[in-house]
Amino acid sequence: xxRITLQKVDESNFIDCFSLKLDAGQEKFVSHPIRSLAQAYxxxxxxxxxxxxxxxxxxxxxxxxxxYDEEAYFIWHLxxxxxxxxxxxxxxxxxxxxxxxxTKPFGDSNTVRLTVRPENSAACHLYQALRFAAxxxxxxxxxxxxxxxx
Numbered sequence: 423x424x425r426i427t428l429q430k431v432d433e434s435n436f437i438d439c440f441s442l443k444l445d446a447g448q449e450k451f452v453s454h455p456i457r458s459l460a461q462a463y464x465x466x467x468x469x470x471x472x473x474x475x476x477x478x479x480x481x482x483x484x485x486x487x488x489x490y491d492e493e494a495y496f497i498w499h500l501x502x503x504x505x506x507x508x509x510x511x512x513x514x515x516x517x518x519x520x521x522x523x524x525t526k527p528f529g530d531s532n533t534v535r536l537t538v539r540p541e542n543s544a545a546c547h548l549y550q551a552l553r554f555a556a557x558x559x560x561x562x563x564x565x566x567x568x569x570x571x572x
Contacts, residue, residue: 426514428472428484428522431459435473438480445504451542455483458499468528474502474515481506486519488528494568495523497536500545512548520552524571532571537564 431439439455455471462471462485474482482502488495497519502512523534536554538545554567 427475428518429475431471431473435480439473439483442503451539452501453499458485493531494533494535516552535568537561537566539564
């Protein structure tokens with residue numbers, strides 16, 4: 423597998439992010455990049471939206487955001503286009519996001535959190551493999567997972 427890179431969303435790639443597609447039924451698990459980029463605009467001082475790229479092609483999207491109140495990083499809206507799922511790109515994107523967070527772009531924290539719907543078995547398996555564990559907190563219909571970076 424060729425290397426996955428994260429490229430900040432800008433005028434050269436935002437349309438490609440908007441064009442990403444999910445498989446039938448996956449829309450209930452992740453917000454579309456249009457919504458996420460609107461959030462990124464509002465929270466611009468504490469987040470970075472990324473295009474997930476493979477061989478210079480946008481194949482996914484994710485956003486890293488820092489919560490100054492909780493002093494923790496969050497990964498929001500990870501999605502891989504339906505045509506590229508099942509190839510390990512989600513894991514590679516998560517590993518790249520964790521590497522970015524290790525640079526502490528917004529705050530000096532090693533805590534990384536995310537939320538996931540329990541019925542999203544593929545995502546739950548991925549996050550467990552990446553050593554995220556349940557915090558016991560629930561956000562509407564999603565459980566919160568956390569990992570502390572070493």
